[in-house]
Amino acid sequence: MGKSGRFEEQMLPLFEERDAPLAATLPQGGRLPSYIKDHRSRLRARFMAGGATAIPDYELLELILFRSIPRQDVKPLARQLLDHFGDFNRVITASPERLGDVQGVGQAVICDLKILEAAAQRMARARVMQRQVISSWDALLDYCHTAMAHRETEQFRVLYLDRKNALIADEEQARGTVDHVPVYPREVAKRALELNSSALILVHNHPSGDPTPSQSDIAMTRKVEAALEALGVTLHDHLIIGASQELSFRAEGLLC
Structure with a gap:
């Protein structure tokens, strides 16, 4: 034996x-x-x-x-x-x-x-909190998939970063239906000021499993980007989490 x-x-x-x-x-x-x-x-x-x-x-x-x-x-x-x-x-x-x-x-x-x-x-989140996002990108994606990939309704989260691009807050901004979640750009910008955040990343899931952005996703992202730009806050990326993969607005050229 x-x-x-x-x-x-x-x-x-x-x-x-x-x-x-x-x-x-x-x-x-x-x-x-x-x-x-x-x-x-x-x-x-x-x-x-x-x-x-x-x-x-x-x-x-x-x-x-x-x-x-x-x-x-x-x-x-x-x-x-x-x-x-x-x-x-x-x-x-x-x-x-x-x-x-x-x-x-x-x-x-x-x-x-x-x-x-x-x-x-919590275990996945602990791997990214207070760490520089750029150097912990894979861990960040793992956390987003763990938290959101298999949800049956849309959820919108905001990851707030400090001047060194370390994650200082991860907050759920809204929940929605199977194909829509309400997002308020002014609320996102206001919270960034409250946290003294220098940059942020938007994240939401697509319960359908397909991370392809809709026209409303693109329009909402541009509104958030404009609201943040007026305050000197950078929008690093918007991630859409699908069942087995994610889409990055930055990588797809959908952010200015």
Whole structure:
């Protein structure tokens, strides 16, 4: 048996012991069915031995659901969630209302998935806050995709930068519908002054998955740029986040 197999054997008792306290809440003698208990122990040990790359998406989702639903086999629900939403990211970022439409999903599952989503966003955000945007551009794009790529409605965010182009604030300016979000250039400019920001980046998502800008996107960007220019604040870029890629107004020559 290889090193990975020995590690899994060492981990099994630890995971079995963690499930043991749940027995007091179970019916019919209070014991977790052995096939569920063994499966959970093996899956946890395999994850600890090989990490996320050692297991497919539905098993990673199972690991999350173990905590939410301690007294039943959660593999069918994990597969059902993936079939319903399409992929792991869309399950995690789905709205509580849409998650609740899936049979078998209760408040415990919804809460745990939303905690995971919040944790992922904070970790991605921590990689870019107070850092120079130009030198952390890939990390910035990762954060934007984590926070916005799988949202079902449009969201408009403003990233405010200081004189050294370090990110000092990341704020949601507005939320909208599936294809429109209201943006008020004067509010964006006013907030830049309040934060003593020297430059900013606009970011919004396209729930359709296609980051191609609409004519209203282009017109709104030019209005924001004009409002900022009057105050001596630079608009570095406007990013549109799609499902798997983003579009940069600067790269496309859509900014002056």
